[in-house]
Amino acid sequence: MESRNESSEISRNKCAACFRQFNKMEHLVEHMRISYHSVHEPMCGICKKHCRSYESLREHVIGPLPKQECKNIFSIRGCKFCLTILDSPNARRVHQERCQLSGGLLASFANLGLRDNLTIDNGYARGRQVVALACKMVGGGSDGSIDLCARVCLIDENENIIFHTYVKPPIPVTNYRYETTGIRPEYLRDATPLRQVQKKIQDFLCNGEPTWKIRPRGGKARILVGHDLDRLQLEYPAVMMRDTAKYPPLMKTSKLSNSLKYLTQAYLGYDIQTGMQDPYEDCVATMRLYIRMRSQNHTIEDYPLAFDPQNRNNFASWRQSELERMSPEEMFAISRSDYYCWCLDS
Ligand SMILES: [Zn+2]
Ligand SMILES: [Zn+2]
Numbered sequence: 001m002e003s004r005n006e007s008s009e010i011s012r013n014k015c016a017a018c019f020r021q022f023n024k025m026e027h028l029v030e031h032m033r034i035s036y037h038s039v040h041e042p043m044c045g046i047c048k049k050h051c052r053s054y055e056s057l058r059e060h061v062i063g064p065l066p067k068q069e070c071k072n073i074f075s076i077r078g079c080k081f082c083l084t085i086l087d088s089p090n091a092r093r094v095h096q097e098r099c100q101l102s103g104g105l106l107a108s109f110a111n112l113g114l115r116d117n118l119t120i121d122n123g124y125a126r127g128r129q130v131v132a133l134a135c136k137m138v139g140g141g142s143d144g145s146i147d148l149c150a151r152v153c154l155i156d157e158n159e160n161i162i163f164h165t166y167v168k169p170p171i172p173v174t175n176y177r178y179e180t181t182g183i184r185p186e187y188l189r190d191a192t193p194l195r196q197v198q199k200k201i202q203d204f205l206c207n208g209e210p211t212w213k214i215r216p217r218g219g220k221a222r223i224l225v226g227h228d229l230d231r232l233q234l235e236y237p238a239v240m241m242r243d244t245a246k247y248p249p250l251m252k253t254s255k256l257s258n259s260l261k262y263l264t265q266a267y268l269g270y271d272i273q274t275g276m277q278d279p280y281e282d283c284v285a286t287m288r289l290y291i292r293m294r295s296q297n298h299t300i301e302d303y304p305l306a307f308d309p310q311n312r313n314n315f316a317s318w319r320q321s322e323l324e325r326m327s328p329e330e331m332f333a334i335s336r337s338d339y340y341c342w343c344l345d346s
């Protein structure tokens with residue numbers, strides 16, 4: 001009985017999103033319960049396979065172990081930065097020229113804008129304001145291995161500097177890491193203490209709203225973009241942070257983050273953090289990555305947000321027998337993402 005019509009049985013148990021095949025329907029159901037497939041996942045423009053991250057999509061269309069049909073088309077019409085498929089080789093050329101950004105002049109601009117106070121606070125922009133924050137670390141502790149924030153930069157969505165300053169760490173600096181930070185002891189001697197800088201930044205982010213009142217949608221509080229924002233130990237609601245080190249589509253695996261240097265190279269097409277580094281450059285890179293992710297064109301479903309109670313366990317309300325009777329496409333249709341897709345900010 002089991003082997004009767006086995007091949008059609010197997011294709012019936014094929015995941016409609018990632019195309020994995022299962023011997024038994026109950027295994028596909030189990031897979032759907034834990035994989036949180038959704039319209040927000042990176043998707044191959046050729047075969048429509050859904051991937052958990054851009055890294056796995058890159059492997060799928062470029063290599064080292066690509067799917068041959070997809071690789072062939074991608075090599076003619078695919079953008080190697082955002083991984084979308086264009087209509088023709090010519091459209092690809094035009095698109096890719098715009099998709100690849102350059103960062104050459106950034107570092108020299110940065111120092112011109114050196115500003116030591118938060119002056120821009122006039123609510124000029126309509127809609128939610130977005131700012132990016134980055135810092136440079138020096139070393140503390142006996143072997144200089146404790147990272148201490150010594151310089152921060154905050155920019156707006158148009159890459160204008162809002163705030164750019166040296167910071168005095170709370171414990172003595174034992175390694176200035178001069179070759180990469182360019183920071184000398186005298187720069188930090190009269191700098192603003194870390195606590196004060198954190199407070200200033202928090203106030204700026206809250207934008208007049210008490211922390212407890214900040215909601216993910218509506219309201220005046222600003223969205224904060226950055227890479228590895230935890231390092232700054234800000235007191236700011238997680239729902240307002242967009243961290244390029246923790247965003248599943250930009251991660252290496254579900255546990256490992258890509259470095260900002262790698263992300264900028266792979267997704268924006270230019271080099272950062274060469275030689276002496278300015279946090280302005282990191283701010284710009286994270287803001288550009290954020291904007292690129294936010295501008296993805298996804299269908300919006302009912303209950304699109306990972307934190308909607310309906311989605312907390314998207315299959316919990318269904319009986320196993322009901323799910324086993326569904327087609328793979330029907331199961332995919334009720335499946336929801338377990339992370340907040342940045343396209344929802346737009
Ligand atoms: Zn799947
Ligand atoms: Zn999305």
Ligand SMILES: [Zn+2]
Pocket residue numbers: 044045046047048049060067070
């Ligand atoms: Zn494909």
Ligand SMILES: [Zn+2]
Pocket residue numbers: 079080081082083084095096099
């Ligand atoms: Zn592109």
